[in-house]
Amino acid sequence: MNETHASMLPDLKERVRKFIDEVAIPLEGTAIERDVEALDEIAGTLRRQAREAGIYGPQLPKEYGGLALPWRACAELFEECARGLLGPIALNCAPPDQPNALLLDLLASPAQRERFLGPIARGEKRACFAMTEPAPGAGSDPSMLKTTARRGNGKWVLDGHKKFISGGVKADIAIVPAQTEEGVTLFVFDTATPGYRVTRDIAMATSYQIGGHAEIVMEACELPGDAVLGTVGQGFEHIQLRLEPARLSHCMRFIGRARRAMEIAQRYVSQRVSFGAPLAELQQVQAMVADSHIDLHASRLITHHCAQLMDEGKSVKHYSSMTKVFVSEAVGRVADRAMQMCGALGVSEDEAISAIWREARPFRIYDGANEVHRSAIARRILHRNLSP
Amino acid sequence: MNETHASMLPDLKERVRKFIDEVAIPLEGTAIERDVEALDEIAGTLRRQAREAGIYGPQLPKEYGGLALPWRACAELFEECARGLLGPIALNCAPPDQPNALLLDLLASPAQRERFLGPIARGEKRACFAMTEPAPGAGSDPSMLKTTARRGNGKWVLDGHKKFISGGVKADIAIVPAQTEEGVTLFVFDTATPGYRVTRDIAMATSYQIGGHAEIVMEACELPGDAVLGTVGQGFEHIQLRLEPARLSHCMRFIGRARRAMEIAQRYVSQRVSFGAPLAELQQVQAMVADSHIDLHASRLITHHCAQLMDEGKSVKHYSSMTKVFVSEAVGRVADRAMQMCGALGVSEDEAISAIWREARPFRIYDGANEVHRSAIARRILHRNLSP
Amino acid sequence: MNETHASMLPDLKERVRKFIDEVAIPLEGTAIERDVEALDEIAGTLRRQAREAGIYGPQLPKEYGGLALPWRACAELFEECARGLLGPIALNCAPPDQPNALLLDLLASPAQRERFLGPIARGEKRACFAMTEPAPGAGSDPSMLKTTARRGNGKWVLDGHKKFISGGVKADIAIVPAQTEEGVTLFVFDTATPGYRVTRDIAMATSYQIGGHAEIVMEACELPGDAVLGTVGQGFEHIQLRLEPARLSHCMRFIGRARRAMEIAQRYVSQRVSFGAPLAELQQVQAMVADSHIDLHASRLITHHCAQLMDEGKSVKHYSSMTKVFVSEAVGRVADRAMQMCGALGVSEDEAISAIWREARPFRIYDGANEVHRSAIARRILHRNLSP
């Protein structure tokens, strides 16, 4: 983070905080949390307001109205805005489009930039990244990818079945890895392409996912020759470019979510009296407060450290895995404690804790299950004899 | 458990297992999990079928069609039936009516038995037990009870505000503790009584709760003089009679829930291949399987031990607290592991794991938050110098 | 446990308790905890007194002065006596001779019974079971056994290197598994046999191990033809006979150890004042007390359940593994909490907690590392599709 960015940050954070508290949080509610159309509609409104507040797209290129901030600064703004369940949607830094735009920015041809990246970055269209497949296709192990793309007449024909594709419902654009003769290749195309079909919005324990979680079938889906994103056969290498920042961005946002849960819980235990004293005076409650602050403090440091490395252009393969494992488990613990501190109120949808708790859980699963990361981290350590 | 009961048990368990797998599980689904009317309708159908299968009401008196089994036998049947998300509803051993019927059986006058206990036990009507109040009323600390009952003209006039009352939506009967001049007193009455009003069904993270979670207001709610359940001023003592069996019954049922989650997860990891082998061959997955079986094994032993004490007429104040703390945390761990083992599928509502995971979480909160139990257990130990 | 044993048990337990408190505990001390000769000397004295008190050898055959109690009764007496750091030594139910005697009782020829089992069971001699070898020999994986026994002239010639052999220092008798042409075979012989040499007593974090932890070298160690214990080539099957009871007996004793630690800690927190009140009134301390009682309660139930199965002659391969994993971790947690509750005093050797804490730790390692058990438990479950 250079000095200009560092000097802008306090003001930006304050503006985001105010926007979240005054604009975004009041719109939250169970009625909309899983309603794809309602979320899209709110997104439109909120993004206009975020643009007016000068906080739209912290990570987005300036040409599309973004702030083009480095990762280290994004870490603080993503956290700040994610306190609002609708915050990342409002700033257009929610997944999957935040990493989708990043990937397009790195790989898209000029025509693809104009047709796909521009509308996504301006918040006019939505894309999904359709990787996961039902068994026996690609899950934790991407090499099991079953979707295929065959060449013919200067075109590509896609066939495949995708599942749990976040943001896939009513998405305008799809980014799809598929097996080709030359190896895995990425394709980007309009979801209106014949043969591409969203079969359902899969109900999940989570919430506030723009575009829900789609199951998608592609049957003889014919794409133009220029639908390839990046280089033919380089799909896996390209996916890595998206994966690591996506993972780290999740950490940034979830720290904000967990912080929101604790804000509610701290307020509650300070007021709620039981057995003659506020809950805040009970040591078991105090231990939960202390542990949550420690978890969040460590989560921030470990996330900021990795963001800094990314800004310096260094490889974060190892550190982003460690960060993901630590933060996904820490924010899960924090949300769990916040719920326990608030009792039945915390379980109810009257407060945001329940939604945050449900949303935090799968972070231990997606972006690579923590078990997969643990194994990969250790193999790297043991093979290269990395110092503990 | 005497020999007769012991000899009946294997056959009863097998019939319950079959009923759950063939009749109850196929009816599960997200469409109904929070739909109070749909659950009531299904309850009617399933209870008829359960009666035909000879498995209705394991814990209910024979005069109402139940099996009148001792706690130790109920432990096994409650577990067995709770594998089905609709199982306890089907056998009419779901909360809150399972402990409600128990309380009425112990305290009701002959007229109250006929008017309230009979219809509940036969599954014709539903009751709620309306204890919890919004702050600053009764929560973990029952002594903060704010609801009052004033005497006048041979009647009682209730005023109060209740919240998070499970089973309260569309309940026919209410059991309500209230402050009177003589101390806390229980009242049982028809919810059609003027002044009694369910203001909403509170959305909760949980699922499959018959009668949802009501917020209730009572304003000048006039009850007849014989609405007192048990003895005036003995409300807290009476509540204890309900609390301990209610808590232990929850343990029994949740063991079944957690077992169901693991059945799904074991099937999944045996089939799903990743990185060249079934997930079942990965040690991190194996550790989750082993730990879950150990958790369930210990949960059963600790629950059955306590059930046995109850059958022997011994006080289970101490042991039921220890059992509740252990089992509520163990089943939470098991559900969490089952979800992790199944990845995105486990988070989705395509499998029952997600509902079980959401439902298990608040068990660490209700029936006395685990923190309250831990403190009470320790104070009992330290004051009476109980041997570790 | 039949009625006779059940009726004897309360009195036996009371006598053991009194013996431990009055006779065994006063002899404890850092000066002797790792002094093999001092422990042997004390053993002699204490065993005489235990015999007089009618509590010697709960598990030992009556012909050698033991009580020949079933496992379920032993569970309670082993716990009771293990409260004393010298208790199991006093009752001659300490490892390794407790399972050594069991193995000999099952396999020894009449001559071996007289020569080896009798002196061990009467507490006159000590044996060691020398399985573990330095890398690349047998550790967690017994199939890596490197020690060999070659036949020649009606004799057996042993060559091998053993390490971490508890009880091996100054042992009179050795039981040694070795590779033979027909498969692994057990040998029992006098340690005075030429070629058998204890090279050192390995310093360990643990304490009060009779016979310390030996490193042993066998070079051309010539044994008579009748040194085979059991059947040639059946060594692995024979070892199983020792392993499962040994593992479960450890559980029984460690419950007693952990209980002792908590007795000390409960006394301490009831008396020690800090910030104006006894530590016992602090919720974080209360949580430690409650969790420890819950851990011990569950540990007892799970251990007694397995002991009962053994008395019924059932296979406990699966349950003894689950019991070992649960109890070894539970008693470790209890000892850790007891230490934390007592602060610096708990870390010091002024109280027995420190020794118990150090001794409990390796129980997660020996008798099969918990990781090995977890993997084996899960593979059994998944291959046989065992119900959770």
Added chain:
Amino acid sequence: MNETHASMLPDLKERVRKFIDEVAIPLEGTAIERDVEALDEIAGTLRRQAREAGIYGPQLPKEYGGLALPWRACAELFEECARGLLGPIALNCAPPDQPNALLLDLLASPAQRERFLGPIARGEKRACFAMTEPAPGAGSDPSMLKTTARRGNGKWVLDGHKKFISGGVKADIAIVPAQTEEGVTLFVFDTATPGYRVTRDIAMATSYQIGGHAEIVMEACELPGDAVLGTVGQGFEHIQLRLEPARLSHCMRFIGRARRAMEIAQRYVSQRVSFGAPLAELQQVQAMVADSHIDLHASRLITHHCAQLMDEGKSVKHYSSMTKVFVSEAVGRVADRAMQMCGALGVSEDEAISAIWREARPFRIYDGANEVHRSAIARRILHRNLSP
């Protein structure tokens, strides 16, 4: 850390690493770990060599031969040197003299500097800080201090009883807080003062503590008027100056200790074969490796963050508490995993893991028990409404 220090650091770290591996580690051994005189003798030798290597006293003033580095640089050197069990002793940055010298540097009069600080900083003499008292004196709660100092004839007369005073055996200098009429006051004096008596070296589970753990009695111990350190009645404020850096320095050193344990464990699992493959290929082992690296990575970041704040002159009351709780538990987990990975070898004293494991445990107790810190952290948060 300014640029000069930053540029020196890599070379300094490398020199420390080399010194530890080649000079300090070879001298480790169970024979000396609790032998106060042997440790003192080795200290003399090692300090000479450290001075020659240009690495003596990273934190000490230059006037006494130290490097006078800022905290952020010390963090890295303390970690590096603490890989050797004798490392901090060699560099004279071991407790209690590392924080003792700091306290004297802040408070000592010129005469006290010359008489006490100089010899300590040059490694010629040793001091102890005698705070803790047996019950009912000062433990976690310093306000319970029972030691008194009465004025008379221009002198002070001390009476008190101290316990668990690390470094107290054969210390030349004592720093003692005592109650005076004006409030708690610090005294610094020669231990040869009549009436001051070390009654014993308390055996503890820990190891490599220079000066052991003393129990001390002061009876009519007459001190000159200028024995006051700092200001009369300001003892508690003065102690804070020592406490926070002492706590953070422990974190720095323990990270090095835990790293050493993992270095040994990584080497072991890479070589040791079991069930047909190196332990390193087992996922349960991999999970332990990954978790330990994550724990150490987070521990470093949280410790370095706090060190940086100290260098900036900011209050670290809150952050040093959070750091201490996190790091003390993290290094305990790491040492525990390293032991588990190495099996019996890890429990033995053949490798340093056992000593590290025993030494790490009490860090959750001293410098303020973690329970006390958790409560203090939470009360600060809740009273000041600090953001999570």
